[in-house]
Amino acid sequence: MRLLETIELTKNFFGLTALDKVNLHVNKGEIVGLIGPNGSGKTTLFNCATGVLPVTGGRVKFMGEDITGLKTHEIALKGLSRTFQIIRIFPKMTVMENMLLSIQQHQGERILSSIFRTPRIRRLEKEARERALKLLEFVNIDHLKDSLAGNLSFGQHKLLEFIMALMPDPEIVLLDEPAAAVNPTMIKKMMDHIVQLNKEGYTFFIIEHNMDVVMELCTRVVVLNYGEKIAEGKPEEIKNNDDVIEAYFGT
Amino acid sequence: MEMFFQLLVNGIAFGSIYAMVAVGLTIVFGILEVVNFAQGEFYMLAAYVTFLVYLTQLPYPLAIVIAVATMIVIGLIVERFAIRPLIGRAWQLPILSTLGISIIMQNGAIVIWTPNPRTIIIDIANLNIHIFGVVIVFQKLMIVFFALALFIGLHYFIQKTKTGKAMRAVSQNKEACRIIGIDVPRISSITFALGAGLSGFGGALVAPVMAIHPVMGILLVLKCFAAVIMGGFGNIKGTICSAFILAIVESFAVAYVSLQYKDVFAFLVMIIILLFRPAGIFGKKVGI
Amino acid sequence: MRISRLLVIIAVGIFLLGIPYFVTSSYVMHIIIFSGIYIIFALSYDIVVGYLGMLSLGHPAFYGVGGYTSVLLVMKLDVPYVIALPIAGILALIVALIVGFPALRLSYHSFAIVTLAFTLIMRAVWINWVSLTNGPMGIPGVPRPTIDIPFLGAVHIETLTDYYYLILILVIITCLFIYFMIHSRVGRALLSIRENEVLAETLGVNAFKYRMIAFAIGAFFAGLAGSFTAHYITFMGPEFTDFYYITMLLIMVILGGSGTIHGVIIGAIAFTFIPEYLRITPEFRDVIYGFVLVMTIIFMPEGIGGKINEIIYKRRVRTG
Numbered sequence: 001m002r003l004l005e006t007i008e009l010t011k012n013f014f015g016l017t018a019l020d021k022v023n024l025h026v027n028k029g030e031i032v033g034l035i036g037p038n039g040s041g042k043t044t045l046f047n048c049a050t051g052v053l054p055v056t057g058g059r060v061k062f063m064g065e066d067i068t069g070l071k072t073h074e075i076a077l078k079g080l081s082r083t084f085q086i087i088r089i090f091p092k093m094t095v096m097e098n099m100l101l102s103i104q105q106h107q108g109e110r111i112l113s114s115i116f117r118t119p120r121i122r123r124l125e126k127e128a129r130e131r132a133l134k135l136l137e138f139v140n141i142d143h144l145k146d147s148l149a150g151n152l153s154f155g156q157h158k159l160l161e162f163i164m165a166l167m168p169d170p171e172i173v174l175l176d177e178p179a180a181a182v183n184p185t186m187i188k189k190m191m192d193h194i195v196q197l198n199k200e201g202y203t204f205f206i207i208e209h210n211m212d213v214v215m216e217l218c219t220r221v222v223v224l225n226y227g228e229k230i231a232e233g234k235p236e237e238i239k240n241n242d243d244v245i246e247a248y249f250g251t
Numbered sequence: 252m253e254m255f256f257q258l259l260v261n262g263i264a265f266g267s268i269y270a271m272v273a274v275g276l277t278i279v280f281g282i283l284e285v286v287n288f289a290q291g292e293f294y295m296l297a298a299y300v301t302f303l304v305y306l307t308q309l310p311y312p313l314a315i316v317i318a319v320a321t322m323i324v325i326g327l328i329v330e331r332f333a334i335r336p337l338i339g340r341a342w343q344l345p346i347l348s349t350l351g352i353s354i355i356m357q358n359g360a361i362v363i364w365t366p367n368p369r370t371i372i373i374d375i376a377n378l379n380i381h382i383f384g385v386v387i388v389f390q391k392l393m394i395v396f397f398a399l400a401l402f403i404g405l406h407y408f409i410q411k412t413k414t415g416k417a418m419r420a421v422s423q424n425k426e427a428c429r430i431i432g433i434d435v436p437r438i439s440s441i442t443f444a445l446g447a448g449l450s451g452f453g454g455a456l457v458a459p460v461m462a463i464h465p466v467m468g469i470l471l472v473l474k475c476f477a478a479v480i481m482g483g484f485g486n487i488k489g490t491i492c493s494a495f496i497l498a499i500v501e502s503f504a505v506a507y508v509s510l511q512y513k514d515v516f517a518f519l520v521m522i523i524i525l526l527f528r529p530a531g532i533f534g535k536k537v538g539i
Numbered sequence: 540m541r542i543s544r545l546l547v548i549i550a551v552g553i554f555l556l557g558i559p560y561f562v563t564s565s566y567v568m569h570i571i572i573f574s575g576i577y578i579i580f581a582l583s584y585d586i587v588v589g590y591l592g593m594l595s596l597g598h599p600a601f602y603g604v605g606g607y608t609s610v611l612l613v614m615k616l617d618v619p620y621v622i623a624l625p626i627a628g629i630l631a632l633i634v635a636l637i638v639g640f641p642a643l644r645l646s647y648h649s650f651a652i653v654t655l656a657f658t659l660i661m662r663a664v665w666i667n668w669v670s671l672t673n674g675p676m677g678i679p680g681v682p683r684p685t686i687d688i689p690f691l692g693a694v695h696i697e698t699l700t701d702y703y704y705l706i707l708i709l710v711i712i713t714c715l716f717i718y719f720m721i722h723s724r725v726g727r728a729l730l731s732i733r734e735n736e737v738l739a740e741t742l743g744v745n746a747f748k749y750r751m752i753a754f755a756i757g758a759f760f761a762g763l764a765g766s767f768t769a770h771y772i773t774f775m776g777p778e779f780t781d782f783y784y785i786t787m788l789l790i791m792v793i794l795g796g797s798g799t800i801h802g803v804i805i806g807a808i809a810f811t812f813i814p815e816y817l818r819i820t821p822e823f824r825d826v827i828y829g830f831v832l833v834m835t836i837i838f839m840p841e842g843i844g845g846k847i848n849e850i851i852y853k854r855r856v857r858t859g
Contacts, residue, residue, distance in 0.1 A: 101739075
């Protein structure tokens with residue numbers, strides 16, 4: 001089943017074409033890699049898909065439904081999570097608060113009952129805490145749950161952001177460079193987490209520069225260059241594709 | 252028909268003043284990203300300085316020069332001590348700081364000069380000139396003339412001079428400017444002083460035709476904010492056009508709609524425009 | 540820990556309840572009541588400025604809406620005060636929703652100026668709609684509140700002590716509501732928008748909706764404060780929307796510590812008492828206010844409340 005699909009997706013910035021009629025899709029249960037040289041439009045594609053940037057042309061479909069032009073929070077609530085290239089967390093909130101915030105909107109929101117803490121809200125909050133704790137244990141940072149998120153190390157930030165994306169039990173997770181600037185041990189850990197979660201049924205769509213990670217992790221790879229899709233296929237096919245080699249190394 | 256032209260001419264004369272003050276606001280916003288509430292106070296203080304200098308029997312043109320120079324100096328002091336320490340911190344802080352400065356200056360003026368309005372009487376300024384049945388006070392013609400000269404000069408300054416080019420660069424990308432060695436704090440000081448000077452020039456020009464009082468600046472600056480927002484923050488041409496539009500609308504609305512709500516029309520126009528175009532009529536421009 | 544906390548609450552409660560019995564000066568009592576009004580006013584302002592992180596300059600207008608609403612309801616339509624008071628808050632809330640709908644979509648700077656324009660427009664309406672508001676003269680002779688309590692009969696609020704207990708109840712309701720709001724999911728969502736809007740949206744937070752909610756709740760409590768003031772000094776006029784009130788609110792909130800409840804309460808009490816004992820002209824007082832505002836922003840932007848939090852946090856870290 002096609003979870004996420006872009007049809008002729010186009011994005012212009014002040015006359016510059018960042019994405020040019022890109023067609024791609026991610027099936028349920030896959031780990032799809034999105035690669036390409038710097039400035040090829042990978043992050044722009046994520047931003048267009050999640051509604052952070054308005055698209056210029058084309059459509060984005062999620063689980064068969066057209067989500068083009070929806071607001072970021074509306075898309076998020078449909079079950080599409082993401083992380084950012086530059087880590088984004090709330091440094092002045094505790095780790096637990098960051099986790100709870102990631103799920104509360106997904107549980108449905110009633111303003112007054114939230115303020116007055118009705119039994120239903122208490123129950124939801126308790127469930128959310130339990131789930132958060134489970135995920136924190138999963139990546140081994142549960143001992144930090146009450147520290148301010150700003151006091152975490154870089155690697156811990158990266159993990160926190162990752163599990164925040166998992167918190168609402170999303171249909172698909174978009175990861176923007178999960179292995180960037182991370183030490184090899186950490187990369188290994190991150191990859192193990194992704195593989196294990198994929199086995200549990202999670203779908204991933206990953207931007208990554210580290211080719212070893214892409215080759216080992218991804219079931220399928222899409223290559224962008226100057227906003228155009230130049231190749232798509234299994235990792236080993238991509239590795240030997242002439243267009244891709246040219247895009248990366250020139251001729 | 253004569254009435255129509257009379258109102259139009261009045262609108263243009265006031266539009267010139269609004270535009271002078273508003274351009275100062277918009278360049279300060281474009282370069283320092285600061286909404287300067289004290290801009291109207293430079294206008295008010297300049298009118299007082301003109302008044303004080305005129306009392307010493309010095310000629311009016313000299314009074315204008317002294318008033319503008321004083322405002323530039325005060326502008327530099329305010330920028331150095333109340334704005335610069337706040338650059339790069341939370342966006343509300345500089346606004347609040349200029350608001351504080353505005354309160355100090357406004358109430359300081361009441362303490363020093365009392366709230367009673369003062370007037371300067373210059374015979375030539377109040378000369379009535381008849382053109383095709385429309386009566387124009389000589390000073391209003393001077394206001395329009397000087398305003399236009401000033402805008403042309405400003406355009407030349409920003410487009411052609413080295414400092415002007417540096418200002419444009421700073422308004423587009425501060426980081427890049429730092430890297431290529433443009434002294435960003437110096438440009439910020441110059442910009443703020445320029446804004447104060449523009450406002451001061453406006454104040455000195457209206458001194459002979461309007462009552463001078465401590466709260467004359469605050470209402471004006473709020474209308475100028477309306478012009479700045481309508482024109483798109485930081486967009487000089489948009490701001491000037493909006494200032495004239497607001498002043499002309501105000502002039503006609505006072506005559507045909509209601510005198511009581513005189514000070515409200517500018518805001519109503521602004522709000523209606525923002526409802527349809529949240530970034531202003533002329534849109535946000537990158538840089539000044 | 541729990542018990543000591545309970546004891547502190549009981550002690551503070553006894554102190555607050557006992558104030559009318561050991562404060563003998565009616566002048567001091569009057570200022571204490573005004574402190575209560577400003578606590579509500581400043582806390583409601585802090586929802587917008589501190590927790591939402593938007594600079595609204597329209598707060599006095601909501602205070603005015605509340606005041607005029609309840610005065611007109613009571614005087615022209617004979618509505619009982621217990622009903623007029625909440626309606627004053629609700630009407631302020633509705634006006635905030637109407638103003639916020641376009642204004643909260645604008646940039647931060649435009650929002651500040653549009654809300655200021657709103658204050659000036661409301662002020663012009665109150666001054667010029669003479670048949671309803673009696674124009675710049677204001678409405679004198681506003682009746683003192685009468686509250687019907689089931690089984691107890693009508694309670695007439697007349698003496699300073701009566702007013703003190705009424706404002707105490709309102710202050711407690713306001714503090715509790717804001718405390719609960721900030722520590723609920725709503726508060727968490729508001730904080731997330733202030734800290735990083737893009738990330739908040741990515742996590743499913745509808746930033747615009749929460750801004751509307753916070754802006755409207757702030758207006759509601761400002762409306763209550765306005766209503767109480769009018770029925771306390773038995774007068775309602777357009778001067779309640781003076782620019783002076785914005786300055787004062789900003790000082791109370793910024794110097795007190797935006798985004799902290801205790802700090803804002805301290806700021807509100809301090810700046811109700813200080814001007815009363817500074818025997819100087821209002822203009823000179825405003826010069827000092829402006830100076831205090833600028834100095835606070837430059838040297839202590841986190842305010843008194845922020846400083847207190849910092850000290851508590853440091854001590855907690857030190858003691859583990």
